[in-house]
Amino acid sequence: MNNAVLKSDTQDIVVDEVFPHTPETIWKTLTDNELISRWIMVPEGFAPLKGKHFTFQTTPAGAWDGMIRCQVLEVVPNERLVYSWVSGDEGNVGYGSRLETIVTWSLSKVGGGTRIRMVHSGFVMPKNDTAFQNMSEGWKKVVPQIGVIAGDQE
Incomplete structure (x- = not known):
């Protein structure tokens, strides 16, 4: 069997922003349950x-209950947060198809603020095409909200 057949085509969503806030303020916005609920969804059990x-x-x-199951994979306070993002059901096509991805938040201090880079990786194409399209647009709206909410904290 040739290697091209075995290799899945995967896509990543990348959103890069610079906010005029400290890494500590951005970190709090990424890791405080009440603040998370203001920029994405209400987390259950996050720490x-x-x-x-x-x-x-x-x-x-369809067969998917709408639950996104996550696990924190890496934590470097004020610098990096990584978690798995698993959702959907194998029986679904389009919205709600099985999704097994990773979300990585990287923070770095830049002149006058913090650069935030969000990478949501591992979308298997074409199976996850609908999720990739929807979430590409969604993350472009969500990430700037982090800066707005961070500004409310200072």
Whole structure:
């Protein structure tokens, strides 16, 4: 069997922004449950601790209950937060199809603020095409909200 057949085509969503806030303020916005609920969804059970499982609830579809199951994979306070993002159901096509991805938040201090880089990686194409398209647009709206909410904290 040739290697091209075995290799999946994956896509990543990348959003890069610079906000006029300290890394500590951005970190708090990324890791405080009340603040998270203001820029994305209400997290259940989240804590910035490696190995911690948590969930988000969104609109169900077909065989999928709308639950996004996550696990914190890496935590470097004020610098890096990584978690898995698993949702959907194998029986669904389009919205709600099985999704097994990783969300990585990287923060770096820049003149007068913080650069935030969000990479949502591992969308398997074409199976995750609908999720990739929807979430590409969604993350472009969500990430700037982090800066707005961070500004409310200072």
